[in-house]
Amino acid sequence: MDLSFINNYYMPVVLMACLCVGYCIKHIAWLERISNEYIPAIMLLLGAILACIADQGITLNIVVSGAVTGLASTGFHQIFKQMIEQKEK
Numbered sequence: 001m002d003l004s005f006i007n008n009y010y011m012p013v014v015l016m017a018c019l020c021v022g023y024c025i026k027h028i029a030w031l032e033r034i035s036n037e038y039i040p041a042i043m044l045l046l047g048a049i050l051a052c053i054a055d056q057g058i059t060l061n062i063v064v065s066g067a068v069t070g071l072a073s074t075g076f077h078q079i080f081k082q083m084i085e086q087k088e089k
Contacts, residue, residue, distance in 0.1 A: 011069045014050045018043045018073035043070040 022043055025031050034042075047070020048063045055062045 010072070011047075011051055011054065011065055013054055014047050014066055014069045015073050015076070017050055018047050018070045019076060021046060022073055022077055040071060040074045043073050046070055047073070 022039055025034055025039055025042070026036075044067045047068070048066040051062050051066025051069065052058045054066075
């Protein structure tokens with residue numbers, strides 16, 4: 001199965017914004033009430049909303065692009081976290 005089509009849905013600005021918001025959810029004390037299991041869903045919705053704002057329109061392609069990018073931000077967070085923990089060992 002070829003997954004190269006995912007590159008068409010990648011939005012760097014949305015990715016960085018979702019990474020920042022996700023980091024804040026994980027590390028700001030009063031946001032600790034948000035369970036970790038909800039973070040991917042929050043990033044999906046945030047990514048879709050930010051993509052619509054960034055592209056100044058609402059189409060299925062833009063919404064899917066934002067949603068995929070928002071979910072990708074949770075994956076990037078885990079990759080960076082594992083890299084940092086591995087360097088500390």
